[in-house]
Amino acid sequence: MYKYLLFFLFPAFMFSQSQKISGTVFNADKEKLDSVKVELFDNQNTLIKSFFTDSEGKFSFNDLASASFKLKINDENYLSFEKNIEAKNENLNIILKNNQKDIEAVTITKKKPLVRRKVDRLEFNVENSNISSLNAWEILKKTPQVTINNDVLAVKGGTSVLITINDKKVMMSGEELKNFLENTQGDDVKSVEVITNPPAKYEAQGGAVLNIVMKKNKIEGYRGILSSKYIQTQYAKGVAGISQYYKKDKLSVMASYFRGGGTYYREGTDYVNYPEDGTTWISTMNRKDQNKSQNTVNFNVEYEIDSLTTASLNYSGFFAPRSFGTYIVPTLIYNSQNVAESNYTTINDHHSRTINNSLSFQIDRKLNKKSSLSWISYFTGNNTSKFQNVLTYLNFANQNPGETNFMTNNKSDVQLYSTQLDYQWKNDKLELESGAKYSFVKTNSLLDFSDNENGKFQYRPEKSSLFDYKEHNFGIYTSMAYNLGKWNFKGGLRAEMTDLEGVVSEPYEVNKNNYWSLFPTFFAQYTTENKHEFGFSYGKRISRPFYSWLNPAKSYYNLFSYYQGDPKLKATIIHNLNFTYSFKNWNLDFYYRKEIFPSMEISYQQHENNNLIYYFTNIEKGEAYGVNLYKSFEIKPWWSLIVSENLEHNENYFKGIDGALNKNQVWNWVSNISTSFTLDKNSDWKMEAGHKYYSPGIQGTFRISSQWSAYFVMNRKFFNKKLEAAFIFNDIFRSTKQKVSTKYGNQDNYFLDYQDTQGFTFSLKYNFGNQSVKNSKTIKKADEQERL
DSSP states (O other): OHHHHHHHHHHHHHHHSOEEEEEEEEOTTSOBOOSOEEEEEOTTOOEEEEEEOOTTSEEEEEEEOSSEEEEEEOOTTBOOEEEEEEOSSEEEEEEOOBSOSOOOSOOOOOBOOEEEEOSSOEEEEOTTBTTTTSBHHHHHHTSTTEEEETTEEEETTBOOEEEEETTEEOOOOHHHHHHHHHTSBGGGEEEEEEESSOOTTSOSBSSEEEEEEEOOOOSSEEEEEEEEEEEESSSEEEEEEEEEEEEETTEEEEEEEEEEEEEEEEEEEEEEEETTTTEEEEEEEEEEEEEEEEEEEEEEEEEEEETTEEEEEEEEEEEEEEEEEEEEEEEEEEOTTSOEEEEEEEEEEEEEEEEEEEEEEEEEEEOSSSEEEEEEEEEEEEEEEEEEEEEEEEEOTTSOOEEEEEEEEEEEEEEEEEEEEEEEEEOSSEEEEEEEEEEEEEEEEEEEEEEEETTEEEEOTTTOEEEEEEEEEEEEEEEEEEEETTEEEEEEEEEEEEEEEEEEETTEEEEEEEEEEEEEEEEEEEEOTTOEEEEEEEEEEEEOOOGGGGOOOOEEEETTEEEEOOTTOOOEEEEEEEEEEEETTEEEEEEEEEEESOEEEEEEEETTTTEEEEEEEEOSEEEEEEEEEEEEEEEETTEEEEEEEEEEEEEEEEEOTTSOEEEEEEEEEEEEEEEEEEOSTTSOEEEEEEEEEEOOEEETTEEEOOEEEEEEEEEEEETTTTEEEEEEEESTTOOOOEEEEEEETTEEEEEEEEOOOOEEEEEEEEEEEOOOOTTOOOOOOOSSOOOO
16 A cells, blocks of 8 residues: 555655756856856746855755746846746856947946955956056055055065966066066056965965966957056156057967156165264165166967967066166264264265066866866076165264275076976866976075275175075975855865075085975855855965075175175964955955064164164064955945055064064054046046055064055046046155164164155056957966966
8 A cells, every 4th residue: 555655656756856956157258257146036936046156156056846947147247147947956057148239349347446255365356447557566555455565565464475477476576576567557467366375286485475367368350558657756757668469269469568767766864873872873865766778578479279278488578777876875973962073975876787587388288177287387587786886985073084985796696497287176066186396496696895995996805795595496285175055165285395505605604404394274165145255264384585685795885884684594484364254345354473483674783883784584483463354335336435454463573682582563554545436427537536554563673653645546538448548646745754763772773764655647558459359259268377
């Protein structure tokens, strides 16, 4: 009897089993779309469930009891989609068409930048945004969690930052890096990825990674952009250039050249107090340098060998053949009664050169539908030289007036070679990655010192130096990411072997080290049905010192002050811990950072000879915890507001020259608020205003005063969007001057610094050639990018 009853009820059991409908949403370029609302209706047109696609464009409706449904997608950027579906555990691929019936030409609508939280990074999409008219350096200033203070980059307060472009390491730092990014046009930037805990695929170097993702050409035929920019601060600067793009069938080529030049200015005053003799030394140095030729070159060619294999070659170069200037620096020496009793004047005549070349070759191969292989080899060379002739007129109390004259010639050459192989296997829920990388770095630094003896310059070997440094680095990694519905997990382990040798000629010294290190990473993200995102991540990193920091040669500013590196600098171990929350345009990040033996520039004064020395060293440790908030508001369709706030407690522990352990701590607040307006219906006329505030901060022995700045931006398009003009007014109230002081024990000195930031910029850009997107083919995106 029960057998017959089960037989008749079996079809009912079959149809009452829960069904599932899932899928992936793409745009016309086959790019996966996240945060798209997918709605499911029954046959009575009643809404049953709704779901927002995840970062991979996926959606899933589970435990469905009915047999037939209607799927709807309504998004303002795309045409409406509607489809009747029979629930049979179906997996759909949905392509949404652009919300534009006839696309005859590229129509770029300027909008506010989009911030998207991924499981292992924060993506700041600036493509076609209000700030794409700026250069890459200015875009970094506006990126969430990024601050630039005194030209020092920091991510959530941490200054150990690695800059990459399309995941290729930029072998520049300081002023060279700033000049290079200032000559990188914002229109070529797609997004900036803020990676506070880089996953195992990335090399372990650096506390955080800022990856600048450049655009790829998607338009068939030839097109180009002519651009020019005029900058007026204390003195004038300018840059002009051309970007060209060509795409036909399997070949895609991009080439650009920009040439800049002008006069750079910086004001500074040093105050050094010597309590033993009651004197105060005050030096005023207004630095004026001319650089008439700054050249930035980029070339990229990509060829689709077959449907599974793509090869690409990329070259980038930065050439500044001559920067020169003459600094006249008066120094007054006051006694304990505040009377100027002595003085000396330094005349520093100098010139410098910078050449940077980078070349990479990459092959991407799809092995099957789920796996791929990527291989890249990368070479970069950075060559710099600086010559200076320093003449000092001395007029000390109770001494006859005199003069001294010395010359230094400092040359540095850095060469880096790297090769890496990456394997990836991926399905709907699981992603596996593994790979290996080898890199070799060789640096050669030469300092020649000579001084004037009886009217002739004599070479001084005891003050000259030759520094050779070699470093081998081998790394292997494996990582796994798992998508479990509302949960996303990712974890990995990287092992790196470092073998280094540094040789100093004077005094002769050899420094060798060989070590293995393990770097674990873990990420977890939970997304509710209403798109609330909660995240947790941990990562261990290493920050190896810049090669110039290892050079022990004394680079003299004047007779009584010089800069010096340390060949025994230790690598810094960094632990990062993050808790994140995101909802719509809210992004909240709670973080903790611990640094063991962080390396940084500090200063100390030698009382016995009145020298002020700036040098790089390791302090004992640094600890910081804080919270970062980023929120964009759309007050009206034509009016938006962006608020970015970072509050951090920072502690630095360092040993003074007396060996005692000192503690420097501060609560630091960085506030960035901007508002933008659309002044016409076609979005051709935009305006933006904002300000940034830094409360007092610290760096090792330094305490840094507060500063703030305000800016104004307006851009307008003409002639059917082919011509774009922009006007920018920075540091409106000339309020960015800072005081950097050291005061502990018998150390008492500070300097005032202003980097000539007040001024305006006027730029023009003209688009020519084919701007049509009809029948254009999309360049196949490589699953693996180069990792260096």
